[in-house]
Amino acid sequence: MPGKRDVFQKKYIGKDYVAYGSDLVLDKEKAWKQISRRARRSIEEAKNIPNLRIEKREGNEEDMKLFRSVWYDSEDKDLDMNNFGKNTHHTYFAYLDGRFVAGIIAAEVKHHLFLQFLGSNDEAKKLNIPSFLIWHIVHEFHGSKHKFLDIGCSFRSTLQEFFKNWATYEYPIIYHSPDLTPKIDATPFGSESMNVLPDDSVNVDVELEKKFGPREFTYFPRGKYAIYSILKHLDLKKDEEVFITTTTGSPYLSIGVSTTIEDVCLWSRKIGKKTKAIFLIHEFGFVHPKLKEMRELADRLKIPLIEDCAYAWQSGEAGKYGDFVIYSFPKFFPVQYGGLLVGKHFADRDIWDRFSCLDVGKTEVIKRQLSSYIKDIQDIVRKRRENYAYVEKLCRNEDFEPFFDIKDNETPGMFVLKVENHDKIIEICSRLKLFGIECGGYYHNDAVFLPIHQNLGKAHLDYIFGALRSRYRLENGIYPPEYFDKIYESKRDRNDRAEEGWGKQ
Incomplete structure (x- = not known):
């Protein structure tokens, strides 16, 4: 049976491997110390531009029409007004000598801001005004409930390099489930165990x-x-x-x-x-x-x-x-x-x-x-605790909260993660299963439990967390699984025809 993404699409959509995104802490002092020299230099240069003004905008239809003039694709459907909420999106425009030259749009998700759009004309790029807009966000939200501006992850090398200049912390992320998904079970038995x-x-x-x-x-x-x-x-x-x-x-x-x-x-x-x-x-x-x-x-x-x-x-x-x-x-x-x-x-x-x-x-x-394993108990305990500590660090850095505080002598069977509500349990578990990850709902507790057993390494844990993390990017230009389902279902039977016309006399 063909994979759901086997149908050819002229617009290539990958994003099905673990990459690393950049978070920028919304603390002026910490951020300034941790961003790259290149980013600091860009900010300093833009700060000294005469007649440069940053203005907060409503993000209404007129604003979005103006923003399209500096966006790489003026027909981009992601810029449609129905994708925005007044209370969850923050829009800032840059004006040079009274002319609109650049804009930034950040979206709220939990205690994060997501850099959803950053657009500018050629003049603004040369003057490092996009960098100044990013730094403006840090100033505006310093001391607020928002801990990070998620700069994001790009699959274009030049843009990813630009993003990494702003990283005060990097996180794993994978947007789309690969055709060849791994099988990450909640328990350590796997097909390779049968060969031991x-x-x-x-x-x-x-x-x-x-x-x-x-x-x-x-x-x-x-x-x-x-x-x-x-x-x-x-x-x-x-x-x-x-x-x-x-x-x-x-x-x-x-x-x-x-x-x-x-x-x-x-x-x-x-x-x-x-x-x-x-x-x-x-x-x-x-x-x-x-x-x-x-x-x-x-x-x-x-x-x-x-x-x-x-x-x-x-x-x-x-x-x-x-x-x-x-x-x-x-x-x-x-x-x-x-x-x-x-x-x-x-x-x-x-x-x-x-x-x-x-x-x-x-x-x-x-x-x-x-x-084969009964004498490895201390190694198993050590590895499980290491895995738990690694995932816990990823979660706490990203404003996700573990349900349990592990004690010194405990060996975790799962990593239990708090989520917003019951619906989010269903949503997250359904998504992770698409990636081949076995997980479960800790019902009545608004939490999900995830694998952290001893047969998982850093690559597995990054994959699990990356699939979870990308869930909070789905409203920000990422294709949900249903996108590929519709394409597949519309074209699945188009090749079901036998050869005709030769071999028969």
Whole structure:
């Protein structure tokens, strides 16, 4: 099947690789120190031009008609008035001896300003007036809620060089999904993992005994079957309840957890007379802040505490207080299968007869896959924390806010990013999936979660952040995915005709 961008277009549209854009901090002192000498020289030269005046404009139809006279394409549809909002766009014109010679239009997105248009005639270019307009924006918005002027990224070498002169910070960005998209999963298993040979020198059972000491454990095909089996073992009745408590206490709950529990009994987000167990979830590897208190509560009520450490294989004190602990191997290791129940051992026959979740030989497959990675735990922890720190820095520089503040001894399972609202969750997740990035909505929390596992390097993380970052440029001259869909659908069947006329007598 042809790609949606295989249809030839006379106007080439690329922008489907990670490039680096330039942010200019809207702080006069900081910006002056960090911009290039060339940019500073241009500003100084333009500052001394006699009879040069900068004027704020409404950006109305008459203004846009005037701006078209200095724009490289006077018929550019991106300059149509319906693309502008009075309260979100800021327009400044430069006049030399009373004549209009250059203009700049900046658009608001969150706490950023985007340099949407910068146009000038030849005379203004020679006098460095476009540079002076950029610096005028810095002066106008110094001390405002806006932190950066996003100068942007150009795919024309001369313009990109001009942009880089203004960079007080560079960020990765990719505008359009490539035809050959990567597959960046939320968990570290990938097709290349299947080619990793088992390490016959490693006894996985022994390595797990080192971690869990004298506590018993049982392998399961997946973590959810470990949950199901321990609840069945506890003999919970259909009308009895499991109290579920999470790191944040928010309404968000994985459907894998809720549907598993519902097959055995009821669940609730509060303690009641029917509560027969506490199910504590360390969300995305971030340790529950009331772990010790939940242990004390369980002791007081004389009910078991079950810790869900699916994302928290090696994260602080997670897993040290539960009567039973649930782990999911694929969420931490690059393996295809496997859950673990700590605190109880079930024989294979028991698993088959009582819980009906046993594949002959799968436990050995799980152990063979784990043997290649079980001794790399500290390297995995280090890499995940490095990846988290890198993405966190990108986000904070760009005015995106992480949902969790990671603690020194925590190992993150995901990077959770705050967004504006529920609709933005849907919008961002849909966009990132077009780029081959697995992500999810942290519903009821206005956040999305993104991959940062140990098999991702800087190039992957730049790609993920670049796809996210470009979402906030979509209203600024970037083609949305639907643009390519329409072209493809209109021409997809045009070649479906067999050869005729030769080979037949």
